[in-house]
Amino acid sequence: MDVDVMVIGIGGIGSAAVREVAARGASVIGIDRFPPGHARGSSHGGSRVFRRAYFEDAAYVRLLDNASVGWDQLESATGRSLIHRCGVLVAGLSGSTTVGASFDSAMQHGLRVERLDRDAIHSRWPIFDLPENAEGLYEPDAGFVDPESGIQAHLELARRDGAETRWPFDVTSIESHGDSVTVRSQRDTIRARRAIVTAGAWAKPLLLQAGCPLEITPHRKVIAWARPSPSRSADTSAGRCPCWLVDDGGALGRGVLYGIPWWPGQRGPDGMKFGFHGPGTPVDPDRFDRTVEEPEIEWFRAAIDRCLPGVFERPHAAKTCLYTMSSDEHFIVDRLPGAESISIAAGLSGHGYKFAPALGKALAELALDGESSLPIDFLSIDRLVSR
Ligand SMILES: Cc1cc2nc3c(=O)[nH]c(=O)nc-3n(C[C@H](O)[C@H](O)[C@H](O)COP(=O)(O)OP(=O)(O)OC[C@H]3O[C@@H](n4cnc5c(N)ncnc54)[C@H](O)[C@@H]3O)c2cc1C
Numbered sequence: 001m002d003v004d005v006m007v008i009g010i011g012g013i014g015s016a017a018v019r020e021v022a023a024r025g026a027s028v029i030g031i032d033r034f035p036p037g038h039a040r041g042s043s044h045g046g047s048r049v050f051r052r053a054y055f056e057d058a059a060y061v062r063l064l065d066n067a068s069v070g071w072d073q074l075e076s077a078t079g080r081s082l083i084h085r086c087g088v089l090v091a092g093l094s095g096s097t098t099v100g101a102s103f104d105s106a107m108q109h110g111l112r113v114e115r116l117d118r119d120a121i122h123s124r125w126p127i128f129d130l131p132e133n134a135e136g137l138y139e140p141d142a143g144f145v146d147p148e149s150g151i152q153a154h155l156e157l158a159r160r161d162g163a164e165t166r167w168p169f170d171v172t173s174i175e176s177h178g179d180s181v182t183v184r185s186q187r188d189t190i191r192a193r194r195a196i197v198t199a200g201a202w203a204k205p206l207l208l209q210a211g212c213p214l215e216i217t218p219h220r221k222v223i224a225w226a227r228p229s230p231s232r233s234a235d236t237s238a239g240r241c242p243c244w245l246v247d248d249g250g251a252l253g254r255g256v257l258y259g260i261p262w263w264p265g266q267r268g269p270d271g272m273k274f275g276f277h278g279p280g281t282p283v284d285p286d287r288f289d290r291t292v293e294e295p296e297i298e299w300f301r302a303a304i305d306r307c308l309p310g311v312f313e314r315p316h317a318a319k320t321c322l323y324t325m326s327s328d329e330h331f332i333v334d335r336l337p338g339a340e341s342i343s344i345a346a347g348l349s350g351h352g353y354k355f356a357p358a359l360g361k362a363l364a365e366l367a368l369d370g371e372s373s374l375p376i377d378f379l380s381i382d383r384l385v386s387r
Contacts, residue, residue: 070357
């Protein structure tokens with residue numbers, strides 16, 4: 001046996017799993033096709049919203065509590081700045097389920113939040129000019145995390161605890177033998193007692209080889225950056241502006257528009273980052289068009305102008321990224337039925353990165369103990385396939 005645990009894919013979640021396995025004293029190797037922090041998967045672009053008032057399902061909140069503590073600990077252990085608690089505003093039209101479900105999950109779990117009407121939002125952050133019947137929920141302890149730095153931080157601590165990392169290592173086959181797992185690339189073979197598959201948009205064929213066909217589909221998504229006009233620069237920085245999401249019931253057309261304020265030390269393009277949260281276009285992750293076309297920039301410009309009129313110039317930079325959608329848009333975190341030496345986190349459906357420290361811990365526990373102390377039952381494979 002080469003190692004106790006191998007982690008296949010050391011992007012956003014795999015890097016956290018390597019760190020957690022190493023922290024528990026087991027021998028671990030993390031492997032990837034590409035170098036850590038690369039821009040071909042789902043964990044690049046400089047920032048990811050972190051919020052706990054969770055409209056997707058209140059069942060995620062306890063995991064988010066664990067992740068929140070994990071981010072703080074990771075910061076102090078590495079001296080890196082990873083989580084920026086500038087607050088998050090979730091806004092929508094009166095009766096919006098996004099705002100309502102965020103509020104319900106906050107109440108259920110005793111989170112600190114404020115409900116604001118349209119005028120209160122405007123007077124606190126004058127850059128927003130939302131429709132008359134808009135309302136919002138503000139969560140002051142929320143904010144955003146830096147995914148590329150998070151990956152480096154997790155791997156740095158993992159290596160301190162003896163973890164090995166290797167790339168390029170493109171896993172072309174995975175085989176479970178009951179009490180061990182073998183993976184192969186064109187040139188190499190690795191055998192481990194346990195495997196953790198965190199292969200993001202590429203997970204489906206690996207899981208199929210391991211005997212677990214799961215409906216997970218990579219979707220092409222676009223993110224864009226726009227500079228504020230010089231007089232609005234301070235108002236759009238993380239010092240004064242929260243992260244925000246506006247659900248206008250579909251009028252903006254491409255999902256829930258969100259923005260992440262700029263901050264000193266931001267990597268990549270300057271300005272506020274924008275995206276539409278929701279399904280994108282299904283693609284083959286190895287063969288899709290990464291060029292962002294003019295009409296896509298125009299959707300951003302029009303949507304930004306509707307919510308924050310006159311504040312931003314036309315977006316000056318844009319990139320593509322991949323969401324990996326499960327059939328119900330909830331994560332799949334479990335051991336594989338019939339191949340229990342393999343644990344997975346898959347189908348994170350565009351909202352997984354904020355959970356990285358918690359999912360890393362859950363995966364390490366699944367691999368080493370066979371079960372997790374964290375509340376992940378609602379993310380089991382059982383809900384999607386019958387064992
Ligand atoms: C535009 C965009 C915005 C988002 N916004 C948010 C947000 O605001 N908040 C939030 O919480 N989440 C957000 N998400 C979702 C979040 O970023 C992802 O859920 C998370 O980063 C996925 O991490 P991962 O480890 O599963 O995938 P990745 O980070 O892509 O890692 C998978 C790794 O596996 C490797 N790999 C794959 N196949 C193989 C193989 N055969 N052999 C070896 N290595 C392999 C890949 O090279 C890759 O490095 C967003 C995602 C996108 C795209």
